[in-house]
Amino acid sequence: MTEPVTRTLDVPGATLTYDVRGDLAQRPVLLIIGSPMGASGFPTLASYFEDRAVVTYDPRGVERSVRDGELTELSPEDHAADLAALIDHLDVGPVDIFASSGGAVNALALAARRPDLINTLVAHEPPLAGIIPDHQSAQAAIADMYETYQRDGLGPGMAKFIALVMYDGEIPADYTQQPAPDPAMFGLPAEDDGSRTDALLGQNLRGCTSYQPDFDALGKVRDRIVVGVGEESHNALAGRGGKAAAERLGLTPVVFPSNHGGFLGNEYGQPGKPEEFAAKLREVLG
Structure with a gap:
């Protein structure tokens, strides 16, 4: 090549x-x-x-x-x-x-x-996410993911992202009430380094999916x-x-x-x- x-x-x-x-x-x-x-x-x-x-x-x-x-x-x-x-x-x-x-x-x-x-x-x-049948619950899960990132940092936010994109089938209405995934499950840090510049969670997530x-x-x-x-x-x-x-x-x-x-x-x-x-x-x- x-x-x-x-x-x-x-x-x-x-x-x-x-x-x-x-x-x-x-x-x-x-x-x-x-x-x-x-x-x-x-x-x-x-x-x-x-x-x-x-x-x-x-x-x-x-x-x-x-x-x-x-x-x-x-x-x-x-x-x-x-x-x-x-x-x-x-x-x-x-x-x-x-x-x-x-x-x-x-x-x-x-x-x-x-x-x-x-x-x-x-x-x-x-x-x-804005055009699928379960768009309301999907977008609620994305909003929760973004808020988690802004509040707790990359690890907790990215853990929720991975869990959502791996979810098979329609997102249930009570999805955000379920226990949050442990960042360690995905090899992610639980500690917040204070940065909010991630290209996915901080810059593109909401505009893209909505x-x-x-x-x-x-x-x-x-x-x-x-x-x-x-x-x-x-x-x-x-x-x-x-x-x-x-x-x-x-x-x-x-x-x-x-x-x-x-x-x-x-x-x-x-x-x-x-x-x-x-x-x-x-x-x-x-």
Whole structure:
């Protein structure tokens, strides 16, 4: 695989860092994005597309993409503006996009506002808690998670996050009354270090999960959108968000191998089935 070339792009309020593998003259370019996952989560997946130019990036406030000023919460519209700026800057015409998790939410926001930049969008497991049938209890659990993070710090907040995203099926109305998970169960610290700058819990959690996509605008370009769900995770919150989005668009969700991180190699020590995942992605991209 071609070694990535790292570049930066100044946008209002941040400097984005992105990586290019291959020759951008190879069209269409494949843009691979997550949120808050940065480019470090995608080398394995990118390696299966040696016949393509592949671009990955760190969203603002993540890893190498530095924000200016106060670290306020971000919305999918903020990220969509960054993505539009990046694609315009690449000057390669419309791109194919594989978007994972919060990245899928951001890419749906981009597709609604700038469909001219997209050839095909594969939105894999967008955690759209605001559109699933149990949205009230799901959003209450997310609000509780955010409040826990602000009050008690990263470990307790992240423990609640992991427990929620692993939950199989609809979130019950009394979910927040259940005993809180022990951070030690997930190898997390119980002590509060005083920081509140976490890219997931502090900056992206609420804006991402509460987002209401513009389904009227997306419906006009539905022929360019593929919604993916994991074969092992389609009953978890993100998978159900994907199924709900597909239903609103009149699409049949495409089942991808493995789980929410099925594209991963050993980037974070939790490999999925990247070879099978890449084969499925290549198939749906045509």
